[in-house]
Amino acid sequence: MIRLLIILLGFGGVSATPDQPFWAAYNKQVTKELTVWSDIFNKAEHIKTTDTREFYRILSRSGETAGTLVLTSAQGRFERFDLMVVIDPAGKISLIRILKYRSEYGSEVTNKKWLAQFYTKPDSTFALHKNIDAISGATYSSHGLIDEINFIMDQMTDFPGSAATLR
Amino acid sequence: MWLKLITMKRLIYSFFISVAALSVFGQQDNSPQNLASTLISNTAQKLNIGGYAQVDMTSQLQSGKRSNASLDVSRMVISMGYRFSDKTQFLTEVEFEHVKELYVEQAFLNHTFNDALSFRAGLMLIPMGIINEYHEPTAFNGVLRPMVDNTIVPTTWREIGAGFTGRFQDIGLKYQVYLVNGFSSYGSDGKGTLNGSGYLRNGRQRGAKSFLSAPNLSAKLDYFGIMGLKIGLAGYFGDTQSALFNNLDKSDGALTARADSSIVGIAMVGLDARYSWKGFQARGQIIYAKQSNSSAYNSFTHGDLGSAVTGYYIEESYNAFRLTSSSHQLNVFCRFEHYDTHLEVEPGTSRQDKFSVNEYVFGLGWKPAEGAVFKVDARMRKSKADSSFTTYLNAGIGVWF
Numbered sequence: 001m002i003r004l005l006i007i008l009l010g011f012g013g014v015s016a017t018p019d020q021p022f023w024a025a026y027n028k029q030v031t032k033e034l035t036v037w038s039d040i041f042n043k044a045e046h047i048k049t050t051d052t053r054e055f056y057r058i059l060s061r062s063g064e065t066a067g068t069l070v071l072t073s074a075q076g077r078f079e080r081f082d083l084m085v086v087i088d089p090a091g092k093i094s095l096i097r098i099l100k101y102r103s104e105y106g107s108e109v110t111n112k113k114w115l116a117q118f119y120t121k122p123d124s125t126f127a128l129h130k131n132i133d134a135i136s137g138a139t140y141s142s143h144g145l146i147d148e149i150n151f152i153m154d155q156m157t158d159f160p161g162s163a164a165t166l167r
Numbered sequence: 168m169w170l171k172l173i174t175m176k177r178l179i180y181s182f183f184i185s186v187a188a189l190s191v192f193g194q195q196d197n198s199p200q201n202l203a204s205t206l207i208s209n210t211a212q213k214l215n216i217g218g219y220a221q222v223d224m225t226s227q228l229q230s231g232k233r234s235n236a237s238l239d240v241s242r243m244v245i246s247m248g249y250r251f252s253d254k255t256q257f258l259t260e261v262e263f264e265h266v267k268e269l270y271v272e273q274a275f276l277n278h279t280f281n282d283a284l285s286f287r288a289g290l291m292l293i294p295m296g297i298i299n300e301y302h303e304p305t306a307f308n309g310v311l312r313p314m315v316d317n318t319i320v321p322t323t324w325r326e327i328g329a330g331f332t333g334r335f336q337d338i339g340l341k342y343q344v345y346l347v348n349g350f351s352s353y354g355s356d357g358k359g360t361l362n363g364s365g366y367l368r369n370g371r372q373r374g375a376k377s378f379l380s381a382p383n384l385s386a387k388l389d390y391f392g393i394m395g396l397k398i399g400l401a402g403y404f405g406d407t408q409s410a411l412f413n414n415l416d417k418s419d420g421a422l423t424a425r426a427d428s429s430i431v432g433i434a435m436v437g438l439d440a441r442y443s444w445k446g447f448q449a450r451g452q453i454i455y456a457k458q459s460n461s462s463a464y465n466s467f468t469h470g471d472l473g474s475a476v477t478g479y480y481i482e483e484s485y486n487a488f489r490l491t492s493s494s495h496q497l498n499v500f501c502r503f504e505h506y507d508t509h510l511e512v513e514p515g516t517s518r519q520d521k522f523s524v525n526e527y528v529f530g531l532g533w534k535p536a537e538g539a540v541f542k543v544d545a546r547m548r549k550s551k552a553d554s555s556f557t558t559y560l561n562a563g564i565g566v567w568f
Contacts, residue, residue: 078215078248078258101336102253104277104285110336113394128537129446129486129496136397136441136450137301137389143537 020046022054022071022082026099030071030084034058037086037095044069053152058086065089068156071099074148077140079103085152093118093149106141114142118149125150215248221304223311223563240266241563246273254279270373272323282336287345288329290374294343294387295401296320296452297439304565308484308500309528310542311561315506319454319478320437321368327377328385339392348372349383352407352464353429359468361407361431361458363522366476366508370407380412380430381405395443403435403456428467432459446489448498453479462513473522474513478506484532496534503527520551530561540565 023030023046034041044056047068056069070085079102086095096118098110108114117132126132126146128139135142220243226236246260256279260272275289292300298307298316302323307313316322328347334340350370352361360370372378383405391397411426439452454477458464461474484500507523530544542563547556 077217079250098336101282102279104332107334107336107341108339108391108397111339111391111394113392116394127494129489133395133445134443134448135391135395136443136448137391139306139537 020049020054020071023056026071026082026084029099030069033084033095033097034069034086038066040066050155053155067094070152072148072152074141075144076101076103076106076109076138078105081109081141081144083145083148085149087153087156091156093153095119096145096149103141106138108135108138109141109145111135125153213250215250217246217248217568219244219246219303219305219565219567221563221565223561225310225559225561228558228560244272270375272325274374281333283333285332286329287332290325290327291330291345291347293324293326293345293347293385293403294399295324295385295403295435296322296437296454297399297441297450298322299324303567304542304563305534305538305540305567308482308498308532308542309502309530309544309546309561310563311546313480313482313502314504314524314526315452315454315478315480318366318368318508319456319476319506321366321371324371325374326372326383327374328382330385339390341389341391342387344386345384346382347385348374348377348379348408349381349405350407350433351378351409352431353409353411353468355410355413359429359464359470361464361468361470361472363471363473363508363519366472367433372408378408378410378413380408383433397441399437399439401435401437401439403433406430406432425467428460428463431461431464431472433457434459446486448484448486449482451479451481453477462515465513465516471509471512471516471519473507473509473511473516473518475511476506476508477510478504480504495536496532498532498534499530500532501527501529521553523551525549527556538567 030044034044040060042059042061044058047055047057049055053070053072057065058067058069060066067089068087070087072085073080073082081098081102082100083096083098085093088094096115101107101110114135118126126149128134128142128146132142132146221241222239223241224236224238227234242262242264244260244262249257251257256277257275258277259274262270262272264270271290273290273292275287275291277285277287279285294300296316298312299320299322302312312322326348328345330343330345332341332343350361350367351372352370353359361367383403385403387399387401389397389399407430409426409429411429415422415426417423433456435454435456437452437454441448441450455475457475458472461472464470465472480502482500482502484498487497487499488495504526505524509518509522512518525548527547528544530542533541542565544561546559546561548559549556
């Protein structure tokens with residue numbers, strides 16, 4: 001309850017969107033990842049929260065939309081884990097990072113090279129053992145992640161204001 | 168029943184958090200519901216229930232002989248994880264083996280300081296090889312677990328202990344270091360438990376009224392920084408436990424010597440690797456262990472424990488449905504295994520060929536959904552003492568949820 005109060009009162013972290021729990025919890029981490037992702041990154045502007053997913057517009061220094069950021073969580077075997085997904089203006093995933101992995105099982109899903117499989121695929125739907133290779137020790141987490149990414153990509157096409165639809 | 172309880176629990180959480188957020192802050196839009204549901208999905212889902220089960224049929228083919236097949240609910244396990252806080256968690260597995268035997272397979276409390284450091288204590292799995300930690304039937308090919316993970320690594324090998332674990336995500340490294348209770352090599356019934364045929368298997372204490380003379384060290388490093396590849400290096404070191412050390416008068420030389428003869432020192436190392444690429448999966452492991460004091464132990468217990476053992480296997484599988492539109496998997500696999508519990512023996516123990524065994528396994532695993540598998544396989548086994556292979560035909564189901 002204390003945590004809830006902190007988040008509601010906006011003490012969870014200094015940001016442009018202090019009332020968004022994910023942003024409040026991962027402000028620094030996400031900002032760092034976005035800075036590494038693109039040197040033109042300036043800020044992320046909250047667009048919308050649907051269910052447990054937070055959508056942000058990524059703005060470049062010149063004020064242009066550089067992509068969409070989604071902060072969300074996915075189900076592992078015993079625990080949920082939190083992640084960020086960046087979708088470029090062309091509607092292609094260009095960055096996935098696991099922000100917090102709680103469980104002792106399946107942490108292999110945090111492997112950046114494995115996550116990079118999602119970047120180059122033109123498919124709109126991802127499937128383990130098909131266009132995404134299996135990962136030893138993280139079967140459940142990889143399924144949870146794929147389900148979540150597929151859900152987000154579905155949302156992108158009919159999500160007004162998203163970078164993907166602004167292309 | 169449990170699921171209903173969890174659903175109710177979630178609903179109650181959801182209700183109270185929503186009401187609290189709405190009444191105290193009176194926020195507009197949909198943010199309170201979002202906050203509540205976010206918090207529930209991330210922190211308030213405290214109890215997680217899962218399980219796995221394995222039902223097998225094994226039959227032996229022998230020319231000129233008729234044999235009965237064996238049908239068994241090998242294991243039925245209910246696992247539960249309870250999260251006390253974002254950093255503190257309890258995990259347990261309660262297992263029925265062969266319908267009638269009840270065991271607790273894991274029961275440990277874990278506190279995470281950060282990604283790189285967690286402390287845990289309780290009944291824990293010993294990290295050695297692949298299967299002991301990942302023993303769910305959907306995680307391995309074949310109806311039965313590999314022989315090496317039965318005879319050399321006595322899966323499911325678990326003891327009470329404490330230690331540290333952590334991971335370094337950026338470089339893909341995970342470590343585990345535990346001090347754990349060791350094998351009982353001599354029980355209060357006055358019998359030795361370790362020998363050539365079962366090796367350490369009968370010495371497992373499994374946390375059931377176990378006794379400790381001297382703790383053992385168990386450690387493992389896993390590297391998963393290269394896509395598709397996972398490599399593990401494990402070590403296990405220490406003396407076995409003996410009932411003869413209980414109430415032992417230190418000044419009594421004869422009794423101390425007797426107790427010293429009832430234990431052996433174990434040094435086991437294991438290297439395992441798994442690699443997956445476009446529907447292909449290869450895995451293999453090699454385990455080597457040395458036992459010190461086996462000569463004294465064997466003469467004291469009239470046993471035949473080897474002074475060095477080894478076991479290894481290599482397996483290749485392919486998902487034959489990968490290039491089809493089906494969401495099912497059909498894993499075709501073959502495996503070669505070898506183990507020898509009498510790789511070396513000390514003077515006084517005669518080396519036995521029957522403890523050096525080769526096995527070839529061929530089989531299929533059909534997974535209509537992730538976590539559910541129908542399996543069939545054929546195993547051909549031959550020890551050095553046998554003149555021909557014995558063939559086993561097996562079938563079974565496995566589930567994990």
